[in-house]
Structures are given as C-alpha cells and as structure tokens.
Amino acid sequence: MTNTRQTMTPRRAPRGEYAKSRETREAILDAALEVFAEAGYRSGSLREIASRVGMSEAGVLHHFRNKVALLEAVLEHRDDNSRLLVPIESDDGAAVLRGLVQLAAHNASIPGVVELYCTLSAEGTSPDHPAHGYFVRRYEYTRANIERAFTALEADGRLRAGMTPRRGAVTMIAMMDGLQVQWLLDRSVVDMAQELRDLFSAFVDIDWDAQGSVASEEEGSA
Amino acid sequence: MTNTRQTMTPRRAPRGEYAKSRETREAILDAALEVFAEAGYRSGSLREIASRVGMSEAGVLHHFRNKVALLEAVLEHRDDNSRLLVPIESDDGAAVLRGLVQLAAHNASIPGVVELYCTLSAEGTSPDHPAHGYFVRRYEYTRANIERAFTALEADGRLRAGMTPRRGAVTMIAMMDGLQVQWLLDRSVVDMAQELRDLFSAFVDIDWDAQGSVASEEEGSA
DNA sequence: GTCTATATGGCGATAGAC
C-alpha cells in the first residue's frame, strides 16, 4: 500500500495541541490492533476500542472517519514495521530469506500482531471484506519478491535440484502462515523461526549467520 | 470429539415426521456451514442461516438449542468426512501421507469447507472462542498421528537425513493451513495437492501412486 | 415443527453541547 505520506514527513517532535492529538491517534491505533486481533474486524467493536483507550466512541470517530478507515490505518501502521526487518526488495536473495527468519523470531515477541494478521487474513479471504483487496495485493507482492530472491540464489547455484523459485516462495509464505496458527493455539509446541530455518536449509544453501543488519541493505533497494 | 452417538445408530432409513426433521436438520447444518465459512462464527448470524434454509430464527433454534450448539454440530458433522479420506491412525506411514495429499486434492472441490476451517481455526486461536478447545485438541491429535506416521517411515529408512518425525508433522500441517490461505485469496495461484506432494517428496521417500483406497486401511486402525 | 411477537442488549454513526 502507499505509505509515502508518513515517511516523507521529517517527523520532528510535534508540540502543543498537535502533539496531544498525535498521541491520542496512536493510542487508538494500539487499542484497535488489540481488539481486531482478538475478535477480528467484524466482531471487534468501536465500543471496546474506545473503552480500552479510555474515551467514548464519538471521541474515537473524531480521529477516524469510520470503522473501515480505522482498520486501514491499523494495517498501514503495522506494515512499515515488517519492512524495517525484511529487505524484501533487495537483490541479495540470502538477505531476504534471513530477514524472513528474523521476522519470525521477532514476531514471537509480539503475539498481538501475529494474531492480528492471522485473524484478518483469514477473515479477508471473503471477497466482501473491507481488507480483501489489501490481502490479495499483499500476498501477491510478497510472493513476487520472495520468488525474485530465490531466482537470485538459483543464479548462484545455491538452489537445490528439484526446487523452483516459484515453489520456494509459495512454500515459504505458507509455512509462515501455518506455523502461526499452531503457535497461537499452543506456543510451547513450535519455535517458528527455528522451523522456518530448518525447512529452508533443506532446499537452499545459505549462511544463516551472515551479519543481518537491514539498514544497510535498505539503501540499495527501491 | 465424541461422535459415537451417530455411528452407533444403525441408521435405517427414517420415516414419517422423523424423516422430515432429519432433512431439516441437515439443511440447517449445510446453511450454517456456508455462513460460518463466509463470515466466521462470531459474525455469522442465525438470521442469515435461517433465511438461507427458508425458515425463521425460532425454527432453527427448535433444532439446535443455541448458536454454540449449532457450531459444535457443524464441526462434528464435517469431521467424520476427513476421516473417510485419511487413515490418520493407520500404522502405514506412507498411506497417511498419501491420504493427506488426497485430502488436499479433494478439498479443492469444496471451497466452502476449506473456508470454514481456515476462518474458524483463526478465530479459534482466541482462548474465549467457543471452538478454542476443539481446535487445540484437533491440532494436537493430528500432529501426534502424523508424527507417528513419520516415525514409521523413519524405521523403514525412508526419512531423509536431517528430517525428524516431529518436524515433519509440524511442517505438513503448517503447509496445509498456509496453502489454503493463498488458495482462498487467489485459486489460480496454487495447486494445493501438488505443492504438498512436491514438498514432502523432498524429505521422505514415498511411492505416491500406490493404490490409496482408504476403506481397506480403516479396518486395521482403531 | 414452525411461526409471530417480544424482551434485551450491542452495534455504528450522527448531532450538538461544552
């Protein structure tokens, strides 16, 4: 999705009434994330969100035109975050895969976000869901980029025989999604990052311990 | 779940008012499956279910005590079905894995059921969801049985080095779940059965084309 | 076995006071 808006603002520390408003908005976004994660979008209520943030429904709707706008804001808000960890558009295929494993490890520390995407992506498979288009595009975009990462690895002769970039991409995404369900149902049963790494070691030859700071990669990508 | 009740009834063709009632019940179950699949349990309404089956809400509630009871009935109803295709408790490890691939192929012809489990298992990760316990038990049970299947294959020396029965089970289930999300979002993008088979060929040595009739297997299992 | 009527309560959204 387009999130140039946020990134282009120099984000100087805001002051006065401006600051208050900004804080309130973020507090609402945090509460909305929790509620949508626990109950989904359709069953999550503005009333519950408002109550968690300590204000009235009307107060919340002053900051977000309606419930759909709030959902979109929540999704945009969290999207920036994954991109900080995964250099998804990088040409360094190994770095992309390492980033995904790191993302899985990081996700284990923020169950609320995992719950959010797990719940919403399932809900969003319905064509009439307000986030349906978002998820179709998101999966398409992610799949294309991971496929590109595998293609780069293939060119270096690091893809095992019998595996294709396309299948690698579909498999990697399916594993991330599927592991999350099992993890949410019983956290003691699965180490998401470990499972991911083990599986991908089976069909790609990567040095998992290469230094994985992402900031450096990001300069070179779009 | 306990579904001895149904199976123990000799199931002679019911007659008279009895037959009518039974048909109505099944019609309600079908409609409920659709609605819960499309909207989830929490957002799916008795009103919508009643309308699809052509009766009033009160009429539906005559057959099912309340909404939760209807959900449980839907889940029980569909569970018997997968077991017809997968000899999950069989000692023939290869037959179990073949069954799972066949199940994936079969599922592609009943998107409604795929949608149901995809939506409900995500919803059901919440501890307060009425189907939470069901899904915790279901995953636990399935994982244990698939692990057993892989253990049998390992004993025959057909598990590739580096793969463990435990990881095989977690991976297989994660792949099935994750592929379903991508498939529901865009059916042209993924062939679920093919992807599954390809992946598992990478870490287990199986003749996928062995005759896979399940009826014969089922006799031997519990 | 199915209906209508109704009780009870949660929901999203708006209007207007402060």
Added chain:
DNA sequence: GTCTATCGCCATATAGAC
C-alpha cells in the same frame, strides 16, 4: 477534542399461538 444523547439497525433467545 471530547463528551452525552440519540437514532436505527441487527443480534440471540424466549414465550406462546397454531
């Protein structure tokens, strides 16, 4: 920028007529 009040709608569930 936040509130109270209110509207209109939909939800589950029950009571009782037919």
